[in-house]
Amino acid sequence: MAQNTDEGTTGERAYRRIRGDILQGRLAPAEKLKLERLKEDYGVSVSTLREVLSRLSSEKLVVAEGQRGFEVAPVSAEELKDIASLRLLLEVHAIAQSFQSGDMDWEARVVAAHHKLAAMEDKKKTEGSPDIETWKRYDWEFHQALISACGSRELMETHGAVFDKYLRYQMLALTDRGEIAAREHRQLMELALNRDAAKAGEVLKAHINGGVEHALAVGRIV
Amino acid sequence: MAQNTDEGTTGERAYRRIRGDILQGRLAPAEKLKLERLKEDYGVSVSTLREVLSRLSSEKLVVAEGQRGFEVAPVSAEELKDIASLRLLLEVHAIAQSFQSGDMDWEARVVAAHHKLAAMEDKKKTEGSPDIETWKRYDWEFHQALISACGSRELMETHGAVFDKYLRYQMLALTDRGEIAAREHRQLMELALNRDAAKAGEVLKAHINGGVEHALAVGRIV
DNA sequence: TCAATAGGTAATTTCAAAAATATATGATGA
DNA sequence: TCATCATATATTTTTGAAATTACCTATTGA
Numbered sequence: 001m002a003q004n005t006d007e008g009t010t011g012e013r014a015y016r017r018i019r020g021d022i023l024q025g026r027l028a029p030a031e032k033l034k035l036e037r038l039k040e041d042y043g044v045s046v047s048t049l050r051e052v053l054s055r056l057s058s059e060k061l062v063v064a065e066g067q068r069g070f071e072v073a074p075v076s077a078e079e080l081k082d083i084a085s086l087r088l089l090l091e092v093h094a095i096a097q098s099f100q101s102g103d104m105d106w107e108a109r110v111v112a113a114h115h116k117l118a119a120m121e122d123k124k125k126t127e128g129s130p131d132i133e134t135w136k137r138y139d140w141e142f143h144q145a146l147i148s149a150c151g152s153r154e155l156m157e158t159h160g161a162v163f164d165k166y167l168r169y170q171m172l173a174l175t176d177r178g179e180i181a182a183r184e185h186r187q188l189m190e191l192a193l194n195r196d197a198a199k200a201g202e203v204l205k206a207h208i209n210g211g212v213e214h215a216l217a218v219g220r221i222v
Numbered sequence: 223m224a225q226n227t228d229e230g231t232t233g234e235r236a237y238r239r240i241r242g243d244i245l246q247g248r249l250a251p252a253e254k255l256k257l258e259r260l261k262e263d264y265g266v267s268v269s270t271l272r273e274v275l276s277r278l279s280s281e282k283l284v285v286a287e288g289q290r291g292f293e294v295a296p297v298s299a300e301e302l303k304d305i306a307s308l309r310l311l312l313e314v315h316a317i318a319q320s321f322q323s324g325d326m327d328w329e330a331r332v333v334a335a336h337h338k339l340a341a342m343e344d345k346k347k348t349e350g351s352p353d354i355e356t357w358k359r360y361d362w363e364f365h366q367a368l369i370s371a372c373g374s375r376e377l378m379e380t381h382g383a384v385f386d387k388y389l390r391y392q393m394l395a396l397t398d399r400g401e402i403a404a405r406e407h408r409q410l411m412e413l414a415l416n417r418d419a420a421k422a423g424e425v426l427k428a429h430i431n432g433g434v435e436h437a438l439a440v441g442r443i444v
Numbered sequence: 445t446c447a448a449t450a451g452g453t454a455a456t457t458t459c460a461a462a463a464a465t466a467t468a469t470g471a472t473g474a
Numbered sequence: 475t476c477a478t479c480a481t482a483t484a485t486t487t488t489t490g491a492a493a494t495t496a497c498c499t500a501t502t503g504a
Binding site for chain 3: 231232233267269270291
Binding site: 008009047050051054055057058059060066079082083085086090093153154155157162 | 277
């Protein structure tokens with residue numbers, strides 16, 4: 001076969017591509033994933049695909065029923081609310097831990113991540129929405145930075161998985177409540193520097209609930 | 223090939239078997255999983271194995287590094303404590319929700335699950351430890367019953383995954399603090415019927431921390 | 445007309461072997 | 475003795491095709 005130009009194995013790359021396509025809605029919810037077609041689209045064999053899809057079914061991003069193949073996990077308003085409330089539980093707790101034991105390096109990570117995110121939000125406001133993909137990645141990195149001093153690898157990984165599923169809904173709804181979210185992000189950063197976990201929990205709750213409301217308001221999600 | 227005598231596909235069955243063997247320590251932590259050997263042991267092809275192992279690597283029960291194959295996830299005292307604290311966070315929250323909105327059916331499930339578990343704990347005390355596998359399953363089912371009215375599928379699934387990893391450590395340590403655990407289980411049931419979530423949280427905290435201490439005391443975990 | 449079934453097609457699941465990669469072995473030179 | 479490189483072996487990764495199962499269509503009989 002061809003040489004590995006990118007990092008990792010062929011399957012690894014296919015995994016990242018397919019996962020990204022699901023999270024960004026290029027593979028629509030509940031869409032049937034026929035192996036023959038995917039084989040064409042991603043240029044890998046069925047066995048490799050199967051490996052990738054099995055992995056994604058463990059993450060609940062695809063469903064694999066019996067002997068009837070794979071499909072992209074469906075979406076529902078109920079699941080969105082459910083995911084959001086789990087994200088809130090994990091993130092509030094992680095933030096409290098982080099605020100308690102975060103050192104100077106942690107503060108630097110938070111400020112740096114917020115800087116990149118805020119720059120993106122500014123650019124988005126002036127020039128429309130240029131690159132939603134990197135914008136959402138900065139969002140991810142900011143929230144990850146906030147909890148990065150919580151001291152629990154398990155908590156961070158679990159939160160990351162839930163966050164990804166949450167982000168999928170945001171991408172599907174193409175929700176863009178930019179200015180409000182930007183203000184909340186700034187508040188969170190400031191509360192981090194002041195170590196005010198209680199207030200940060202409230203802001204986060206409003207932040208997440210606002211995101212849910214906005215996503216549901218678009219009406220694309222049944 | 224041979225007919226499917228059991229439920230599901232061949233890969234499905236291999237998945238359950240291998241997963242069980244990891245959780246019960248028959249496949250030791252950090253053990254290298256050579257495909258040729260597994261192929262012999264489980265009677266499936268390498269592609270199918272690969273599919274199974276990929277899935278398990280998503281659950282963090284095996285690690286898959288680069289082009290160097292798979293191995294059983296290692297264990298550490300630190301990870302045990304980490305897992306236990308995440309379990310506590312999820313289960314306390316789920317219990318609070320459950321206690322609030324549990325109906326009569328829920329109470330019945332809790333009582334029924336406790337009955338089976340208590341019977342098993344009694345039998346274990348008199349006859350030694352007969353069937354650790356089903357005993358732990360009853361343990362699992364009791365705790366699952368307690369949170370089964372929490373109203374959040376995501377929370378229950380996430381809790382289930384964490385609980386399984388916790389159980390793996392208990393199996394590895396062959397810990398058996400039966401009478402104390404049995405008393406705590408009874409307390410949890412009674413607190414459920416009285417809807418005393420706050421007290422239940424405290425008991426659960428002691429329950430889990432006790433399990434951790436006991437597992438670490440055995441000294442089998444580095 | 446409708447239900448049931450048989451036959452054919454499409455899809456999934458499983459396998460075994462080829463290709464790619466890593467690991468071990470041993471020889472060579474400083 | 476030790477490091478380095480080349481060769482050989484072992485293992486993983488990927489593929490394409492065979493075996494199995496599900497799905498669709500049309501025919502038959504009531």
